[in-house]
Each structure stands twice: as C-alpha cells, then as structure tokens.
Amino acid sequence: MSLDSRSFRKALGCFASGVTVVTTLVPATKAPVGVTVSAFSSLSLDPPLVLFCLGNGTSSMAAFKEFGHFAINILTETQRDLSIRFASRSEDKWQGVAWSAWNSGVPILPQCLASLECSLVEVLDGGDHQIFVGRVEKMKHQEGGSPLLYFRGSYLDTAPHGAMTDVI
Numbered sequence: 001m002s003l004d005s006r007s008f009r010k011a012l013g014c015f016a017s018g019v020t021v022v023t024t025l026v027p028a029t030k031a032p033v034g035v036t037v038s039a040f041s042s043l044s045l046d047p048p049l050v051l052f053c054l055g056n057g058t059s060s061m062a063a064f065k066e067f068g069h070f071a072i073n074i075l076t077e078t079q080r081d082l083s084i085r086f087a088s089r090s091e092d093k094w095q096g097v098a099w100s101a102w103n104s105g106v107p108i109l110p111q112c113l114a115s116l117e118c119s120l121v122e123v124l125d126g127g128d129h130q131i132f133v134g135r136v137e138k139m140k141h142q143e144g145g146s147p148l149l150y151f152r153g154s155y156l157d158t159a160p161h162g163a164m165t166d167v168i
C-alpha cells in the first residue's frame with residue numbers, strides 16, 4: 001500500500017508531543033550545536049536509556065555521531081523562542097543563548113523542565129532519520145512547570161513553573 005505523504009504527516013501530527021533542544025559539541029572546535037527535536041522518547045529505566053531521531057538532512061548530524069555525548073533539554077511553555085531558534089537554519093543559533101556544561105561539555109540550557117546528559121550508546125538507521133540511543137549519566141528537573149507542546153504543526157500553550165532540582 002502506498003501512503004499519501006501529506007496524509008501521513010497529518011496523521012502523525014495528531015500525536016501531541018513535548019519539545020526538546022538536543023545539543024552536542026563539534027569534536028574539533030568544541031563549538032556548541034543544537035537542534036529542536038520532538039521525536040524524543042524514554043526507552044529503558046534499567047539501564048537508563050533514552051532516544052531521539054534526527055533527519056538525515058540535519059547539518060549537525062556528524063557532530064551528534066562523532067562527539068559521543070549529547071544533552072536533551074526539555075522545554076517549558078515559556079521557551080517557545082528557543083524552539084523556533086533551534087529549528088532554524090541560522091548560522092547564529094547560539095548568539096545570546098546562555099548555557100552551561102556538566103561533565104562532557106555538551107550545552108545544558110537554563111530553566112528547562114528537565115535536562116538529561118547522555119553518553120551515546122548506538123545510532124540506528126531509521127529510514128530518512130537516524131535513531132540516537134543514549135545512556136543518561138546526569139540530569140536535573142523541575143518539580144513544577146508546564147511543557148511546551150506541539151500538536152498538528154503548531155505550538156500549544158499550557159501553565160506555569162517550579163524550582164530546579166539536581167538529581168544526580
């Protein structure tokens with residue numbers, strides 16, 4: 001059966017998702033890299049694994065494959081601007097963006113609902129995307145706060161915030 005691609009996209013868009021900015025570093029220069037990603041999922045509790053999917057056309061694909069670590073920054077409803085910025089093809093995505101580093105150096109964005117620092121376990125072929133599997137090495141999360149949500153190709157707003165908690 002051949003699928004109509006427009007209908008396929010519309011059907012998939014019926015699944016509401018959170019929004020993340022996935023980050024890493026360019027191995028040679030240590031320049032920060034970030035991409036807006038909604039194709040993120042928890043995978044395993046023990047061992048603690050997560051996954052995200054990156055389109056084959058993503059300019060920073062090589063950095064994600066080669067650096068060996070990445071961070072998942074789960075956005076709050078107030079961080080729509082970050083989502084838009086890191087979904088752009090701008091050369092200047094990081095201009096004026098504050099970030100910090102934990103153990104591996106990958107960018108951790110402030111005031112996210114949660115940030116997960118991961119070591120890369122495996123990259124799997126997934127059609128026109130690559131599936132990145134990572135082991136969570138360190139994380140923090142807010143006890144309260146509302147997520148940035150994406151549904152049928154648009155952002156949905158929800159409600160406000162809480163305090164940061166360092167877990168590992």
Ligand SMILES: Cc1cc2nc3c(=O)[nH]c(=O)nc-3n(C[C@H](O)[C@H](O)[C@H](O)COP(=O)(O)O)c2cc1C
Binds near residue numbers: 037039054086
């Ligand atoms: C809400 C939202 C969710 C997205 N989710 C994904 C995703 O899961 N995987 C992906 O590869 N691109 C996703 N994109 C598109 C990328 O963010 C966009 O293509 C980005 O420019 C790619 O980064 P690059 O500049 O390194 O090529 C999403 C965009 C938006 C606005």
